[in-house]
Amino acid sequence: MGEVIVVTSGKGGVGKTTTTANLGTGLAQLGNKVALVDADIGLRNLDVVLGLENRIVYDITDVTGGHCRLRQALIKDKRYEGLFLLPAAQTKDKTSVNPGQMKELCEDLRQEFDYVIIDCPAGIEQGFKNAIAGADRAVVVTTPEVSAVRDADRIVGLLEAAELREPKLIVNRVRYKMVKAGDMMSIEDIIDILAIDLLGVVPEDEMVVITTNRGEAVICNDHSRSGQAYRNIVRRITGEQVPLLSLEEGGLMNRIRRMIGFK
């Protein structure tokens, strides 16, 4: 029986979809059978991030509405055997699915997959309630900004109210130089304020833009720092103890060390 994980944030644009795509790809790389569910109905995006936009026939509302079988709507990834996407509907709105249907869908998916990862829409309304309905645990994505952390705090409260205890935090788009200069909140600052467990830290990385342009997940890129960060997060999700990426990772000495294979 698989596990259902919802990726949420409250605020838009902090990297939920990118995170979902990378966690799913990473878990599939390790040989797991993974289903990614785009719960952002009306603003479908996970398909383009994964480069699967041309293969969509049915979507999530076709499944919940009984117009097709679950298996027909699942799109197989280009690279990884075990990775599948259940796309969101683009021409409907969030009310076309209800929490009961989502719960049922998650139950069906967990019969077949090791991990079911749900990409939650921004906001705290119906779309959010749908996305968390069938989840066992939650990952909250934030960036080191006042607005994003505030929204994350609200989401943590709502998750706990919905009995999704102990959500884990991913701090995305961290710029270490700015943190070092005291111009960006550090991981410690954010953890101190939100008081939840840290799952991982992803540095700001141009490679995310470049790989996303191509419809690939940055976790497939062996040399990117964000890819390494996602690989570590994936291993933590599977229960492994992995130390955090060092703050100095981007420094010159480390780059040299990495170049000569001394890490």
Place this chain on the structure above:
Amino acid sequence: MLDFITRIFGRDSGASKNVAKERLRLVLVHDRSSVSPQILQDLKADLIKVISNYMEIDQDALEVNFENSENQVALIANIPIKNVKRPANVV
């Protein structure tokens, strides 16, 4: 020019993250106290009702707010009194 110099010597840096953290802390204290503006309004109205039994207050200048000191939230009410009623008038 001064701006430029302070930027070079980085005297400004170190400040902005602390500002962010402090603002965030304050806003979260308020958020977490989970008191909606509606509740605050109702509370105000009730306060006016009760206090008016004893004294005449300046309703327009009445202020009710949450304030946080250290790690606690306090309800601070500033209620200007116009006139105290005579004991005989107390209902």
